Amino acid sequence: MQAQLHKGDSLYTMGNYQEAIKAYTAVTDADIKIAKCYNALGNTTKALRYYKQGLERDDQSILTRYEYGKLLLKADRYKKADQIFESLERASPKNPEFVYQSAVAKEALNDSTAVLKYMFVTMLDPAHLNAQYKLAKHFTSKRNFVQAAERVSIGLKADPESTRFINLNALIYFYSKNYHGAVKQYENLIALHQSNEQLHNNLAISYAKTNQFLKAIGQYKILIEKYTDENPTYHFNLGKMHQAEKNPVLAIESINQAIALQDIPLDMQYLTLATIYKRQGDYKNTFLMIEKAISENPNDEMLRYQYAVAADNYFKEEKSVIKLYEAYLERFGATARYSELVRERIRDIKTKIHFEKKE
Secondary structure, eight states, X not given: OHHXXXXXXXXXXXXXXXXXXXXXXXXXXXXXXXXXXXXXXXXXXXXXXXXXXXXHTTOOOHHHHHHHHXXXXXXXOHHHHHHHHHHHHHHSTTOHHHHHHHHHHHHHTTOTHHHHHHHHHHHHOTTXXXXXXXXXXXXXXXXXXXXXXXXXXXXXXXXXXXXXXXXXXXXXHHXXXXXXXXXXXXXXXXXXXXXXXXXXXXXXXXXXXXXXXXXXXXXXXHIIIIIOSOOHHXXXXXXXXXXXXXXXXXXXXXXXXXXXXXXXXXXXXHXXXXXXXXXXXXXXXXXXXXXXXXXHOTTOHHHHHHHHHHXXXXXXXXXXXXXXXXXXXXXXXXXXXXXXXXXXXXXXXXXXXXXXXXX
């Protein structure tokens, strides 16, 4: 029997887990060793079964219970895992890892006491970076950026190239609207070979907010080419960046692509196109785009005013233009946002018509 045990141990050490299981099966009370083999093979169900059998056979060592608890977490059996780690915590209350694993289980169970446990872990061991990260992530999600930054600072001091702490740092800057700081952190992540959709999207927005339009264009192109070319927001924002770079052809192309991908109200997209056409002096398309915007959002006061202004710029028949300005006043009243401008323009047009008649 002892020979079989040694044989099993040797096979396990060499990674020959199936043969090790056969050797251990011939030995009494080798359940925990068999469990470890199944765990190494990725058979979590059988590993849990043998751990349970081993524990029931009075193998109640702290290490075995710890390994069993970790495997329960891996298998998403959080309630049972929490019971195991709480019992370990009672046996060894100053062991930060037992408290941490219990907190992980409680977090998965949506138990609010998980945060308090993570805090207790950092009191027991300030260098416990997993707990510090959990707290930093929690405070970031709650927009408590001061507390979050304190935890991130601890993490980055211990490991300056920790991508998870740098990412949280970037989010803190981004959500705080410190876009210059966010750019620096996201560029640091890219230098560390990180790439994901949120990173590139947040970096694109940060570049736009800091007037780095060409760099923002580069990020939106990555988002469209690498992640999805069916996100209308990416195409629309790319169009706005081309507009900022005074490239109306590409701007119109991108915004039209955004429009083609959407079946929701498109008034702002059409209004943006109208703005581009107006800057080019193309009053016909300016008017047509605002007309489309109104069809998407007919009750918008600003659009109704812009519609009359666009008609004023495009139509030569001024009586029709007056009717649109008057329609605005009838719809929104004498105290509307643009009412004074509208009344003044109506007076100007009527005066012009009056003098033209005299001539």
